[in-house]
Amino acid sequence: MKQVVVMTGAGGGLGSTFAKEFAKKGKQVAVLDFNLEAAEKTVEEIRKAGGTAIAVKCNVTDKASLEKARETVRKELGKCNVLINCAGIQDPLAKTTKEAYCKDDEKETVVAKPKDGTKEAYDEILAKDRTLFNIDAERLLKVMNVNWLGTVMTCQVFAVDMVGTEGNSIINITSMAAYDALTMVPAYASSKAAVDMFTRWLSNYLSNEYGKVRVNAVAPGYFLTPLNHDMYVNSDGTYTQRYYNVIHRTPMGRLGDTKELVGALLFFAEPEMSGYITGQVIAVDGGFLSCPGI
Ligand SMILES: NC(=O)c1ccc[n+]([C@@H]2O[C@H](COP(=O)([O-])OP(=O)(O)OC[C@H]3O[C@@H](n4cnc5c(N)ncnc54)[C@H](O)[C@@H]3O)[C@@H](O)[C@H]2O)c1
16 A cells, blocks of 8 residues: 655655655655645656645644544545644744854843844844844744744644554654754754653654654755755855855765665665654765765
8 A cells, every 4th residue: 555645844845855855765755844835846847756744734732633634634545644744934033143152142132033024124133133132032932942842732633644654663863963053043943852852752652562662863965945045145147155064064075965864764764764763863965964074
């Protein structure tokens, strides 16, 4: 029987590649995304290539939306066998503008928060310095909510259809930021460290003789997508200093190609290949985590 694979964030840079590659392997893919247009584009490409996929609008921070998505998946494809939690965000306003404390940073205590919902107000704040002292708590929480709580809630909802059947598995997407305290992204790094811990916690909880669901994670290194483009590419198309810092610490000397993540995902998804593996993370990073860069 063809596996039913549910992927969140599957209209995005990484997720759309995962969905297309899984469909090529004969999986039935439910492409879940907050951005329905992006999800539909992925599905259109899959169908053109002869694969099976459906697009489902879904917000991973809203349980009712997730439950509605599960109903659609059940009706159109059947119960979920593999869940890949790929929805995630970076929020420019949840990042600091400096890598480390500068003298008198603490004197700027006005919270870096847009006055209203307009683009002008947003851009005005974006152009200002954000430090530990004035970063907006709501923006930090938003990143935690999508990246961590969104992963937890998606598992809550889809594991209902997965428990008790041999061969099912959950795959979370973490990051290099789960291991290394990457500068400027305090909320993102904390959220991914939380996803890493939740992966192990959930494997303890779900992988027993009753649950039977394996839970693992893939930690991507650096792949250019809409999520991180502004951190690595300047507006004039040249690379940023941060890009060169990453490359310097990557023994393979280049960014990854999104297709290079698919093997690790398929490995965890296939019980024939990884049936006795749970609670593990595979880093797909060109060697970044093994290299101190000096
Ligand atoms: N690109 C990289 O180098 C990299 C590295 C490490 C980890 N990651 C992780 O991989 C995952 C995918 O990242 P990406 O680079 O493809 O980013 P992306 O921005 O291209 O795609 C993310 C997708 O998630 C969707 N999304 C956002 N909030 C959502 C919500 N509340 N509900 C449902 N969908 C939502 C977006 O609409 C988007 O399609 C993220 O978890 C990210 O943290 C990416």
